[in-house]
Amino acid sequence: MTTSQSGGSPAEPGDAEKKLRPARTNATKQKLFEASMELIGERGAAGVTVDEIATAAGVSKGTVYYNFGSKSDLIAQLLxxxxxxxxxxxxxxxxxxxxxxxxxxxxxxxxxxxxxxxxxxxxxxxxxxxxxxxxxxxxxxxxxxxxxxxxxxxxxxxxxxxxxxxxxxxxxxxxxxxxxxxxxxxxxxxxxxxxxxxxxxxxxxxxxxxxxxxxxxxxx
Amino acid sequence: MTTSQSGGSPAEPGDAEKKLRPARTNATKQKLFEASMELIGERGAAGVTVDEIATAAGVSKGTVYYNFGSKSDLIAQLLxxxxxxxxxxxxxxxxxxxxxxxxxxxxxxxxxxxxxxxxxxxxxxxxxxxxxxxxxxxxxxxxxxxxxxxxxxxxxxxxxxxxxxxxxxxxxxxxxxxxxxxxxxxxxxxxxxxxxxxxxxxxxxxxxxxxxxxxxxxxx
DNA sequence: CTATTTGAACTGACTGGTCAGTTTAGTTAG
DNA sequence: CTAACTAAACTGACCAGTCAGTTCAAATAG
The missing domain is CATH 1.10.357.10 (Tetracycline Repressor, domain 2)
Incomplete structure (x- = not known):
């Protein structure tokens, strides 16, 4: 299990309030949800790479790992x-x-x-x-x-x-x-x-x- | 007795018709079917490796490719x-x-x-x-x-x-x-x-x- | 009855490529 | 000013498919 590296990471497991989040993050997450739902629905969770999801969402790979701790986390939140x-x-x-x-x-x-x-x-x-x-x-x-x-x-x-x-x-x-x-x-x-x-x-x-x-x- | 195994010959992609049914091959295929059904059902087609299937069937990886042309073929025949x-x-x-x-x-x-x-x-x-x-x-x-x-x-x-x-x-x-x-x-x-x-x-x-x-x- | 040959079935190390996840130094926007 | 994001390089693992070599049972020969 990898942990968030730099201090004050915003992608903590204990997420309770989405409303306190800055608008930018929510928009990014939304785009990531849409892109991954599409791709994962088509090819399955194992068949899609994080790079693809990032590209489809118009975002860099680092952003995925900044907002979600892992591919697995992204999918859990997507569900x-x-x-x-x-x-x-x-x-x-x-x-x-x-x-x-x-x-x-x-x-x-x-x-x-x-x-x-x-x-x-x-x-x-x-x-x-x-x-x-x-x-x-x-x-x-x-x-x-x-x-x-x-x-x-x-x-x-x-x-x-x-x-x-x-x-x-x-x-x-x-x-x-x-x-x-x-x-x-x-x-x-x-x-x-x-x-x-x-x-x-x-x-x-x-x-x-x-x-x-x-x-x-x-x-x- | 299955009748319609279309193109089920265990040889090259450009296979000639081979009515001969060696018992060894059929037994191997059966083992491969059982092993892959189990593994693929649990973890999905993309989540299982050919090595795992071979090991679970008590057979080498090459045998999988000898009996089926590809992972994809194996799954199609499994279906x-x-x-x-x-x-x-x-x-x-x-x-x-x-x-x-x-x-x-x-x-x-x-x-x-x-x-x-x-x-x-x-x-x-x-x-x-x-x-x-x-x-x-x-x-x-x-x-x-x-x-x-x-x-x-x-x-x-x-x-x-x-x-x-x-x-x-x-x-x-x-x-x-x-x-x-x-x-x-x-x-x-x-x-x-x-x-x-x-x-x-x-x-x-x-x-x-x-x-x-x-x-x-x-x-x- | 034994020796040799044949070839289908099988083996497993190897190749070339891919991918999740990390790291870092710099950029943008609120 | 700082949280959010970028870009790109890097790692360590993993994997589909290949291929040169091995096994062995049956066919053939002596």
Missing amino acids: RHGVDILMARLLSVRDDSADPLAAMEEMIGQAMDFMAEYPSFARLWVSENWRTPSEWQDTFAELRGRLLAVIGSAIDGVAAAYPVDPAVSRGSLETAIFGACFVVGLDRQTYNPERTREQSVAAIMASMRGYVVKQPPAQA | RHGVDILMARLLSVRDDSADPLAAMEEMIGQAMDFMAEYPSFARLWVSENWRTPSEWQDTFAELRGRLLAVIGSAIDGVAAAYPVDPAVSRGSLETAIFGACFVVGLDRQTYNPERTREQSVAAIMASMRGYVVKQPPAQA
Whole structure:
């Protein structure tokens, strides 16, 4: 593990406040996030060099190591950055308790929009998420938990308003929907660009509709 | 007995056809497949060296290049090898037309078993499948098509026997189920080993149950 | 039955190149 | 004035692919 060399290095591990940072640093970090998300999404974390990232961001290699301690750190922060964006979108769905199924549908729609807008992040996620001894194992576990919690509470909303199939565990359903969002989003980008957002949402929503049991609307 | 190993001759790039199957070579290839599936699944195609693969297979590096022309070739053949196994399992499900939904369920169960038995293949697949300019782009497109066709025909079976939601396109549903199998299978391995096979199958089957419209069972 | 030959399968040291990370001395911008 | 950044050289490790040489089982010859 290499440590920051000259005194007062701004890239400390204990980062809590981004707002106190000078504007220049934030702009640089932003450019580095964008460039590395693109490159790493295309060729994988191991397939991209720090020099390439620096060049693509219009920045020198030293700047990468000044802002992030290492390539590994850069990627860990990149993962958090992307999840922050996705979480914000998911949480933007008003938990309009009038119809939990509609809320769920809008959330899936938000996820599809995110996948369309940041396909490289989605690729990065699926590429590295399930590697067993990975440098980002803990980061993934935490971020995955945060995302699943949001989906889980939306499922709970549905389960509270409709009679649902008890044979389907909430956890497995969370995972299936979460995974389907990534895969359907990526497949649309890579293999089926003609597929509409609505078709994709409808396919994923099928699992929610199958979750609520087929009865005339009855109270739980 | 695999039939279609296109260009699988263990000699020069400008190879002449060689029907002869030396037992030694096949055993070596098998060992190389097993070793590379494991290593590449764990650390990614770019993260594994040919030396490591050779060592893990108990073979020298030269042997890898003798049997496969390049690292890239090895991986391409590895992908075909894995898909052959998965396809065989999916096709082993008797198209017992008595209940297409039950056939579908068994197919998903077979897929879950495959993911549990070859998690490294599943990781390799999701890691490399959606990379945009990839050496294995064509290989993936072909193999993906073959797998989706099998799932698609199972969906057709259901659609022929039950009234289904016309808002859900077959293609999107194929993708969602296919993707969910990989993701749920991998998640079970990595994050939720306590989840049972049945729970996982039930979660994925929810999308099929949501696909058939909620009416009293109508005959085809 | 033994000796020799053949060649496919295999070996592993070696090459030429790449890359993460470091260092330093100087420049820019807030 | 100083934090942020640049540019370029450097290091130590690592790696894909190569190739001259070795092994050995089967074919052939004596």
